[in-house]
Amino acid sequence: MVVGVMGAMPEEIEPIIGRLENVQKHEVAGNTYYTALYGSIDLVIAYSKIGKVFSALTAATMIEKFGVQKMLFSGVAGAINPELKIGDLIAATKLCQHDLDITAFGHPYGFVPEGKVFVEANPRLLEIAADVARKLGVKLKQGVIATGDQFVASLERKSWIGETFNADALEMEGASVAVVCDALNVPFFILRAISDAADMDAGFDFDTFLQSSALKSAEFIFAMLDEL
Numbered sequence: 001m002v003v004g005v006m007g008a009m010p011e012e013i014e015p016i017i018g019r020l021e022n023v024q025k026h027e028v029a030g031n032t033y034y035t036a037l038y039g040s041i042d043l044v045i046a047y048s049k050i051g052k053v054f055s056a057l058t059a060a061t062m063i064e065k066f067g068v069q070k071m072l073f074s075g076v077a078g079a080i081n082p083e084l085k086i087g088d089l090i091a092a093t094k095l096c097q098h099d100l101d102i103t104a105f106g107h108p109y110g111f112v113p114e115g116k117v118f119v120e121a122n123p124r125l126l127e128i129a130a131d132v133a134r135k136l137g138v139k140l141k142q143g144v145i146a147t148g149d150q151f152v153a154s155l156e157r158k159s160w161i162g163e164t165f166n167a168d169a170l171e172m173e174g175a176s177v178a179v180v181c182d183a184l185n186v187p188f189f190i191l192r193a194i195s196d197a198a199d200m201d202a203g204f205d206f207d208t209f210l211q212s213s214a215l216k217s218a219e220f221i222f223a224m225l226d227e228l
């Protein structure tokens, strides 16, 4: 089985690559794709670079050029739901694009014709994640993740996103990876560890907690690989 593990930034995949042996490197379309065998799984790992466009390119490349059959995303996110604290894990049940806006034509936020506001993640992978969380004894929130091409660092924007999409967390790549995987019929799982609260301290907190939160997400993803 070929499994893709994506992140947006080097810090989000370094903890994964660091635990593998005989890692091969492949340069495709301005990205480096790392391949390695993990048990009976052919792993393909890459960080996309930040934002919906780069992450869509990486997801599509992983599937079309590397034959990825299941896609796992590991990274960090800003919290919207106040129960989510820095370091907490959230898995997306569904994802939306909070900056997609043709409301001038009467459409809802996050919608364009022939699209859908929410893309639902694979229920089986969410079940596996819930089992892994129980085995590891870690808390795993399952909820709505909103994606947009902006680093959110304002209560006003964060609150608007939370209210408009009933979102629990926000980031910049999950929904685009979801759209690509959904269109290409590849089951996907988006996991994020909280690095900040998307408020006025977000930039500082992100810098402070990126590494430790990225590691938490990566370790959980690694534990999931043993259950695939």
Ligand SMILES: CCCCCCN(CO)Cc1c[nH]c2c(N)ncnc12
Pocket: 008, 050, 051, 075, 076, 077, 078, 150, 151, 152, 153, 170, 171, 172, 173, 195, 196, 197, 198, 199, 202, 206
């Ligand atoms: C050099 C700056 C790189 C920012 C990348 C942030 N990632 C994007 O996926 C996750 C994320 C963590 N906190 C966020 C926030 N408050 N707003 C948007 N995205 C995020």
